Amino acid sequence: MTIKKLKGGSFKTLDLNFKLLENIPFNNPTPIQRKTLPDILDGKSLMVIARTGSGKTLCYLIPAIERALEGKNSLILLPTKELVIQVKGLYKKLTKKLKHEGKIDIMTLKSDFDASIYNFCAVDEFDRILEEPSLNEHFEKISEKLNCQKIYLSATLPNDPIDMKMIMIETKIPETITHSFYYVPSDCKEAALLNLIDKNKRTIIFTATRYSVDLIVAVLEKYNYESKGIYSSMDDEARRSHFNMFIQKQINFLVVTDVAARGLDIPELDVAFSYDLSDDKTFVHRVGRIRGMGESINLVTYSDVFHFFNIRETHFPNMEIGKIPQNLLDQYNLIEFSNLRATALRGYNKCLEFRSKVVIPSEIKDEIKKINIHSKYCKNDTLAEKIKEMWIQKSNKSKPVKEKVDLSKKFHDQFYIPRTKTDKITYETSFGIKRKDQ
Secondary structure, eight states: OOOOOOSSOOGGGGOOOHHHHHHOSOSSOOHHHHHHHHHHHTTOOEEEEOOTTSSHHHHHHHHHHHHHHTTOOEEEEESSHHHHHHHHHHHHHHTTTOOOSSOEEEEETTSOOOGGGOSEEEESSHHHHHHSHHHHHHHHHHHTTOOSEEEEEESSOOSSOOSSEEEEOOOOOOTTOEEEEEEOOGGGHHHHHHHHOOTTSOEEEEESSHHHHHHHHHHHHHTTOOEEEEOTTSOHHHHHHHHHHHHTTSOSEEEEEHHHHTTOOOSSOOEEEESSOOOHHHHHHHHTTOOSSOEEEEEEOGGGHHHHHHHHHHHOTTOOEEBOOHHHHTTOOOGGGHHHHHHHHHHHHHHHHTSOOOOOOHHHHHHHHTOOBOGGGGGGOOHHHHHHHHHHHHHHSOOOOOOOOOGGGSOOOTTOOOSSTTOOEEEEOTTSOEEEEO
């Protein structure tokens, strides 16, 4: 069966089952669907790379359902249980009033199954599976037993080469998103968060560890921000409940770890807030969840600066990074969270051990010293902040070498008795006017 290439038309040109076509909630395919669906329906194995939110899920669900209508079995492997729930939800919508003889199994990599019975296999969030040792180990065991058409989908290009045809849509970050980066002391991150968030905007706050999730949820609760947290080791029922509360707009803030958040389909997100700044690839995943005119807010500490400069070099060559005035951070009394903060810091330091060690170049260190108050706060910059900035800049400059001055020849008062006729007497009157006597 040869499928005509989609040149921008509707799904009708793919010769899909009539009822399946009716159940597809869109009239026209996205660019990645247009490029991949003809080849996948023709039975070709592909590596598909496109940003989060580009419509990759339909790239494998539509072919899987078509295979099931032919009596063939399909396997869809996903990294998290939340993503399994979401994909199953979309699968049910696509197969409404549609009966098929073949099986479509949607599960996590750690599930038990007989790989030999499948004719089609799709692996979503493939880059994450390669990056996480436990998931990668499971995937290697499974892939050896899979002898069928394979579709691997990812938001970023894997580090290791893949031996199959690759179709890639440029993973460019949408220009409709505004980005801001704030350089803050590590012990002021919660205060910076409170200063920057808006109660009326639907916000996901990304952290590196579950301990930071607990800390942020507690801080937000004190200041009457309704929020819930999600991390991978959380009870399944709690994770599902917290996620549904956010989807149903019962809360406006969801605090997540990157591990738990990958693949979650979150509509109408206004802000992606990076409490812990990530590497370039994870950053693309985070901001890819924002739809339309959204905002990306990022906190940068000294341990994150290398990530910031990498992100700036790759995506935003002229991006500003600035400080938040200290008086705005000092207005929050967070001393009661000292224990939670200490636990979160230990967890984050443990996380840093798994990162490859980075030596910050001297030119970056010099640039860090030049970071001023962010332009957003220039009008709010107090006199104390200006004096502090001037003092810091002055102390960073090399001090000039002072010339030795013979004090015996400079500024004598009115009681000075000259030794020779050539000596000059310089003194000041009570009115501060200099006079000279010969």
